[in-house]
Each structure stands twice: as C-alpha cells, then as structure tokens.
Amino acid sequence: MDFFQRQDQARRKTKRLVLFFGLAVASMIAMIYFVALFICSYVGMRQRFAFDNGQPMLSLWNPGIFLWSAIGTLVVIFLGTTYKTMALAEGGSAVAESLDGRLVSTNTANPDERKLLNVVEEMSIASGVPMPKVYVLDNEDYINAFAAGHSSSDAVVAVTRSCMTKLSRDELQGVIGHEFSHILNGDMRLNLRLIGILFGIFCIATIGRILLYARSSGRNQNPLPLIGIVLLIIGSLGVFFGRLIQAAVSRQREFLADASSVQFTRNPAGLSSALQKVGGYGSRVYSPHAPDASHMFFGNALGNPMFDLMSTHPPLDQRIRAIDPAWDGKYQHLSADNAENLNLYRTPPKPRPAQPLPNIFGTVVGGSIFASGAMDEPPVLKPHSILPKLGNPTPLHLKYAEALRESLPDNVKAAAREPLGAAALIYAMLLSNDENLRTTQVAEIGKRFSPDVSQKTGVLFPDVAKAAAHAHLPMINIALGALKQLTADEFEKFSQTLDWLINSDGKVELFEFVLQKIIIHHLAPQFGKAPRVVIQYYSIKPLVPDCALLLSALADISSENAAEIQKAFDTGAPYLRAPADDLHLWPREQCGVDAIDAALNRLAQAAPQIKKNLIEACAYVVGADGVILESEAELLRAISDTLDCPMPPFLPS
Secondary structure (H helix, E strand, O other), X not given: OOHHXXXXXXXXXXXXXXXXXXXHHHHHHHHHHHHHHHHHHHOOOHHHOOEEOOEEOOOOOOHHHHHHHHHHHHHHHHHHHHHHHHHOOOOHHHHHHHOOOEEOOOOOOOHHHHHHHHHHHHHHHHHOOOOOEEEEEOOOOOOOEEEEOOOOOOOEXXXXXXXXXXXXXXXXXXXXXXXXXHHHOOHHHHHHHHHHHHHHHHHHHHHHHHHHOOOOOOOOOOOHHHHHXXXXXXXXXXXXXXXXXXXXXXXXXXXXXXXXXXXXXXOHHHHHHHHHHHHHHOOOOOOOOOOOOHHHEOOOOOOOOOOHXXXXXXXXXXXXXXXXXXXXXXXXXOOOOOHHHOHHHHOOOOOOOOOOOOHHHHHOOOOOOOOXXXXXXXXXXXXXXXXXXXXXXXXXXXXHHHHHHHHOOHHHHHHHOOHHHHHHHHHHHHXXXXXXXXXXXXXXXXXXXXXXXXXXXXXXXXXXXHOOHHHHHHHHHHHHHHHOOXXXXXXXXXXHHHHHHHHOOOOOOHHHHHHHHHHHHHHHHHHOOOOOOOOOEOOOHHHHHHHHHHHHHHHXXXXXXXXXXXXXXXXXXXXXXXXXXHOOOOOHHHOOHHHHHHHHXXXXXXXXXXHHHHHHHHHHHHOOOOOOOHHHHHHHXXXXXXXXXXOOOOOOO
C-alpha cells in the first residue's frame, strides 16, 4: 500500500466514522424520545399533547415529542461538536496543551530533551516531514506518546516524561517512528475529527450530570435530578458508542503504525523493547482529558477495559509478537520508586564531532553536504523509482538523516534550533552571491526585521553557501520547528522580509519561490494566516490547466531548447491520466510565479490520486533526458511538499 492509498484509506475511514456517529446519534434520539414520551404521559404535562375524554392518550408514536426530542438532541450534539472542533482548530498543540503538555524548546540543553529532539529531527529529515513541535507530559509517570494535528504543518509529537527518560535511544526511536507513521498515513486528521465528534455525544452525559445536582427552589418536587439521572444513563449509552467508535477506528491502525516503524528504523528490537517496558511499567495517562484522546496514544491510556471490544489498542502481546515472534513472553519491569534514579536511562550520550557524510552518501544527488566541487558526472535517477519512496522512508534515509545532521557546522545547527537564528538561516540561504547586492540585502534585513538577525544572517552565509542543494530542504525542515515558536509580530516581520529578499534582485527563480511557499505554507496555519486545506477536487478535469502550467514551468527550467522543452512536457503529460486534447505546453512568459502560486493552491485541494498522478508526471518531466540533476530533484521534493506529500531525500538505489 503506497502513501496515496493510505491517505485514501484514512479518508474512507472518516466516512465510516460519520456512519457510526449517525447510528449512535439515532440510537440516542430514540432513547430520549421514549423517555420523553414516558415523562410527558406521567409527570403532569398532559396539556401540551392530544387527549381523549380528558385522559392522556398513550401511543408509541407522537410526532410532536419525537420532533422536540430529535431537535434537542441534535442541538446539544451539534453545539458540543462545534465547540470542541473550534477548540482543536489550532491543531496538535491544542491537544498536547489540554493534556498539560509542555513545549520543549528547540535549543534545550537538557540531555533527555536533546535526545528526544535529535530523534525527531532525524525522523523529520528522513521522511521529508517538517519538524513538528515536541511536547513532554511532565505530570504523567507512565510510558506513552502520541502524534496529533490536522496536517504535517501543525503536527506535534508528544511523549510522557517517563517515555523520554526510561527508554533508550533505540527504543525511543521505535516509538517516534510509530508516531511519524501516523503523520504519514493521514491518521492524525481522522483522530482529531474523532475527538470533536465524540465530544458532542458525551455532552448528553455531561448535561445529565449537571442536572443531577440541581437543587429545588420551591416547595414542589424538583424534577431536574430525575431528568439528570435519565440523561446520565442515556449519555452513558453515548459514551459506550463513543468508545466502540474509537476502538473500531484505531485498533488496526496501531498494527500498521508498528509495522511502519519497523520498516522505517529496521530495528524491531527497539520497538519490541519499548512495548515490553510498556507492559512491565504501564501506559496509563491520568489527565482528565485522556479519555477524549485515548485512541491517539502509543499504548492504552485508560488501562485494560472490561471488554476487548472497547479497547482502543490491540493486546500488547499481539503487537510484540507481530514484530518479534521470538519474544519470550516476559515484560521488562521497572520500579516506579527508583526508576528516576536509574543512570542507565539518564546518562547523556557522548557528543560526536561533526563529520562528513559516509562515502555511500557521496552519490546522493550531488556529493557530500559541504562538498567544494561539483560532481564529475550527474547522477542518474529513474523517474519510476521516485514515487514509491514518497511517504515510505527507509532505514537508509534514517542513516542519511543522522549523518547529515551531524555533518552540519555547529553554528548552523545552533541557529536552526533558535527562533530568530532560524529566521537568519533561511535568509542566509537566499542571499545573493554578488557581494555588493548581498551587503545591501543584509543591511535591509536589519531595518525590516532586527539588527541581531541581520548580523547572524551575515555570519551564517559562508557556511550556508557551501552547502549542496540537497541540504537546503533538511535545514529548512529543522528550522521550521524553531520558526513555529516566533511571536505573531515576529512572524509578520519575518514573512514580509522574506518576500522582499526573494524579490530584491529583480527576479524570482522557481526554486526560491517554492522554498518560500514551503515555509509560509507550514507556518501560516500556526499564526491564523491561512485557511485549512480541504479536498475540493475529486476529478482532474477542472485542474488540467493548473497541471499543464506546472509541467510547463518544470519543462522550461530543464532546457533552453524549444524542442527539448516540448519533449520534456510530452514525456510527463500522459502520466496525468487526463484527456490529451486539454493538455498543452504553456508559453514561458505565462509561467510566472503568481500563476504557479495560484495553480499550486488549487492543486493542494485535490484528492490523493490526482496528486499522485501529478507528482509522477512532474518526475517524468524533469527526468525526460534520463538525468535528474540535484537542483531538479530538490525542486521536485519542494513541489511535493507544498502539496502535503512529503518526499524523502533521493538516495542511490
């Protein structure tokens, strides 16, 4: 199953979720109707309904009572769902903070937090996913974790304090790989929708609990506690249905995430050991909001349910044996009293000196990361080998990510992990090679943003200028984690200065434009500057002009020869699976950045299968001459990223 099939499967599960939700609501309406029918017949409300000779006419069908029961139930559920959905609009951060999560500073010096961030950074580089925010649940003593967000732009990875401190690096890598698979598989969006929808169902029980404690203000008997008891019972039915829905949606996804983590890290022992420690120590989460998010956690957050049918996770022994058939059936037990004193889990790793990438990575689309010379011969990448890698990082990607991160100069790594330093790093990537223009650009950054950022930009430029093109996206991925911690005012200045800098030399190269689009695409939702992308197009027909425009722009940068440009376009166009009569090469003067920007915005709203065909067509356009150059490869990755299709770095076959 490829990346796009997994995205489609997550979307189909959303439809199934709506079906389950509808059945639960219908059941609750039916119960409330029969209770209301009983109350209206026997608690003195005769005057509001039909009578026969002064006696209440008891009937199993009363349209008036049914209408008010349905309206009342739907209004309560709708308001509850709307409220919770709006509360979660911020994305994964809202979930983490509701569980008392603490945002880990990207430049932390704490050894446990640094270990956690390093693992997440490596996963980010290897998968092509922007660096998510990282949270720690300091008040939770057991081992657990989750990933949450509407998309990779607002994703967070959160771990409990014990998960961070009690797991070794390999075990933590297995857990984080599991959570990254939820990001890549489209599970996060489904899980957030599930929280919002189920909250509406749970509201019936909440209202019942409130009415149960209502006091009478007169001599007449107060019926509200009785109504509260009834609503609490009915609400409990809603809670039951809600837990069933959570279990139905999440259980099989956990097996898939475990398998993806093992495939990613190629270290089943790490994940198996982490699950064994979960079994020996526990994964319970005691936050009052844990039940709402129980389906999102790495391990069972609510303890063992009475019935397996209600469990949001498969049995732990089944998960372990699925990845480690030789497991002896014994869990690894840790004492809660002395676990904090175990130096085994708290000893910081010895720092490793920066080193060039291993020889195997010298063939990665353009030499080592800070190679001084060009390659003797362009690497040959086959277009048909690119698409299967999308959303499917391998252990080789993970090794590449670790080596690349370690090869970065210390000042570049330090800048990428601090908000204003990350802004300076982005600016340094875009400075002109012309010294006079560069001096003007640096001075203007000081006026438009801040003198400190301007100075740091100038200091970073020599090291950034040495970086090979394939290092730019990884550096941006790391920097995005820190940039998300800018204030709203700083983000406004950053984005305006970024736009000026790209246009300051009087021309905008396609790669510069796409880099800017990646950065703003992932940061704007954090500051409420962009609406959330939803699927609007399920057919490629209305998007054919946009696809043709993008393919034309890619063909134009591959050559100056008109015949070769036409050949490149014609090579990729058939992979769109669109009517040939509607596809034609656009003139270069019509392929400006404004037109490309509008096209990419519409294409981002396409269904996964359309995006798959488009990215495949783009790969064949840039590879029409049999060679995909480093700049072309990174441009392809950048375009894929703007469509929320994270593409791992290109590695040798």
